[in-house]
Amino acid sequence: VGLIFYSIMLFIALAIYWVTVALLATIGLPPEVVVVLDVLFRLFAVLALIAACVLICYKGVVFSCTSQPGLKKARWLTCWVASDALTMGMGLLIVLSLVFGQIAAVEALIIPFIALIVFRCFTYALVWMNIHERASKMYSKAVLAGNAIVVYGIAGICAIAACFFGPLGAAAAGVLCLLAGVWERYWVIYVAHPH
Numbered sequence: 447v448g449l450i451f452y453s454i455m456l457f458i459a460l461a462i463y464w465v466t467v468a469l470l471a472t473i474g475l476p477p478e479v480v481v482v483l484d485v486l487f488r489l490f491a492v493l494a495l496i497a498a499c500v501l502i503c504y505k506g507v508v509f510s511c512t513s514q515p516g517l518k519k520a521r522w523l524t525c526w527v528a529s530d531a532l533t534m535g536m537g538l539l540i541v542l543s544l545v546f547g548q549i550a551a552v553e554a555l556i557i558p559f560i561a562l563i564v565f566r567c568f569t570y571a572l573v574w575m576n577i578h579e580r581a582s583k584m585y586s587k588a589v590l591a592g593n594a595i596v597v598y599g600i601a602g603i604c605a606i607a608a609c610f611f612g613p614l615g616a617a618a619a620g621v622l623c624l625l626a627g628v629w630e631r632y633w634v635i636y637v638a639h640p641h
Contacts, residue, residue: 522572523634529569533562534627537620544617552613559616560609563623567602570630581637593633601626 475483536559543551574581581590605619605626 522569522576526566526569526573529562529566530627530630533559533566533623536562537623537627540620541617541624544613549613552616556609556616559619560606563602563605563619566623567598570597573634577634577637584637596626596629601630 536555540552540555540559543549543555585593601622605622608615608619608622611618
């Protein structure tokens, strides 16, 4: 049921935004009205997207990955997986936009990308609270500190800082988040299923 609501919210947000953009382009309203309506429709689309993200982050909505032996207590795992996937997808979109010369698209995606990076770091911290006991038995403090440096230092602070250096910096942040996302997933899976 949660995925159905997520899909409906996302569809409504995008449909209303693009239908209104098309209508505004064809009916010829005064520029002042168009600017106000554009801001209102963008605001609605963003609020609907936030609501959709809240729905997808609810435990069990994405899939029941907490049924794995090492992750039974990781109640925030699906929330992190969803936010990490969105962050990685946004990072890839920024890199591709730069490759294809769409600088305006890169600039428009920087603020949402920063918000996703912050949310990903927050949800990873929640997952860490659930799995730290098991991870502490498997890894030394140095390895755990190295993981924290990758997740929060490189893919968090460094990626956010890079976003303030224009499109090239945002693309570098996108690459950092993609690589860190792969690292995080490998690390969490290894905690669940040690080899």
